[in-house]
Amino acid sequence: MSRIALRVSRMLPSMPGARSLSTTMAVRKAGGFNHGDLKPIEQAQKMPDFSKFDPIYDDISENSAVLELWRKQKAQEMGAQGAAAASSIDAMVRSEHKVFEEPEDFLVKYPKRPPGKGMQAATEGEMVWSEELLIPYEEFRRLAKKTLVVKRTVQMTRKGKIPSMYALVVVGNGRGSAGYGEGKSSEASRAVMIATRQAIKRMQHFPRYDNRTLYHDIEHKFKATKLQLWARRPGFGCRVAPMIHEVCECIGVQDLAGKIHGSRNPMNVIKGFFEALGTQRMPSDLAKARGLRLMDVNHVYYGGIEPTRTGERLRR
Structure with missing residues (x-):
């Protein structure tokens, strides 16, 4: 339950003719008021469900604890019939409290994550991220790709020639890590994409002085x-x-x-x-x-050699 819904639920009952939230409060069948925000079930049933108007208040479909509590209450009401009709208890609870699996009218649109495994690129040069690449998305955005070899190959069979495209791609981050990959497909763009994904998976670090x-x-x-x-x-x-x-x-x-x-x-x-x-x-x-x-003389005694420009060399 969100803080906004809790504040509204506490403020509304004090106002004349106002009603409070129903799905954001725990209710029991015992008569009279309970401690805190507990309301009798007769009064709670008359309260409107604000979650149907604005999903920010409360998304009851994601609150499994409340749904499980309602199932147990329904099973106690049915008694011996509850064991026989255990499969229909969930449907009865959802229809009684008007809780749906996927309310299409009140879905909250969250930002989509980067394209995954099922979304393949058809344009040459476009790199597609997915979890199977085993690389964070932030590092993936900094990679540099070089398509070095793209050629047409032919496989000779007794039925004739089977043409295909071959691609060799090198991918690196410019900080010592790089890898190469090869790909084959009937289309050049597809071959480049396969080679690129293989190159990212084969990336390894090389030490540099x-x-x-x-x-x-x-x-x-x-x-x-x-x-x-x-x-x-x-x-x-x-x-x-x-x-x-x-x-x-x-x-x-x-x-x-x-x-x-x-x-x-x-x-x-x-x-x-x-x-x-x-x-x-x-x-x-x-x-x-x-x-x-081991002692690096260049760094210990000379502090490293910095590159100098041609003009500075002539002045010296």
Whole structure:
């Protein structure tokens, strides 16, 4: 029962010719008045039900305790017949007190939650949130998506060619977390959406030195693609292949140099780059393995190296 309804119920009886709420008060069959706001059932039955005019007063359909109390009172009234007609007690109580399952005329429209699993997007580039993505909606809104590969594929069968669309999407928050996903469908927009949802589910965190570059140089081979990645100073930029540059923007890597040898298939390059980032060895792990103490000279003695502009370098 809301506070407004309680105040109105206490004020109205003192006024001449006024009536109080019926569904917001507990009533009993005993004669006379009870303590507090309890009213005799004869007087309570004559009172109007304000919940039918304004659902803010009281939504009796959501108050299961009151409904259960009415069921018990009805069962006591019926006595021995109550056990035989137990299935019809609920219907009798609802019809007597005029309580409906879903009163369409007095529904309160609450704000709708973000689109869920059943609501799929048909437009390319539109990202749809649902609980199965296992990511909060606030974090989902900050994600950046890169559709890197969209191509038409054909499956050869004895009955002929079966065409389909393939998409590879990279999703990241720009703060070290990213993932890639692949999708196939008869339509390109559908394939992109499937790949996007898969990329969000596969997101993982990659450590970054100073939140800008790698901790050490990496050489990694993925199938016929060989990647060479070098950590660089602040302000160097990402001087890598276009596909790797797009992935770096999603992850948040700002200073990196790289080279690709062998196959330059964009799918192998992207997958190989994610595997290479996962092979980084943290300095703290190396220190524990060797039984040594770790000290970052750049931060301890020099306070970190900040990027400088070209004009400032010329002045010095």
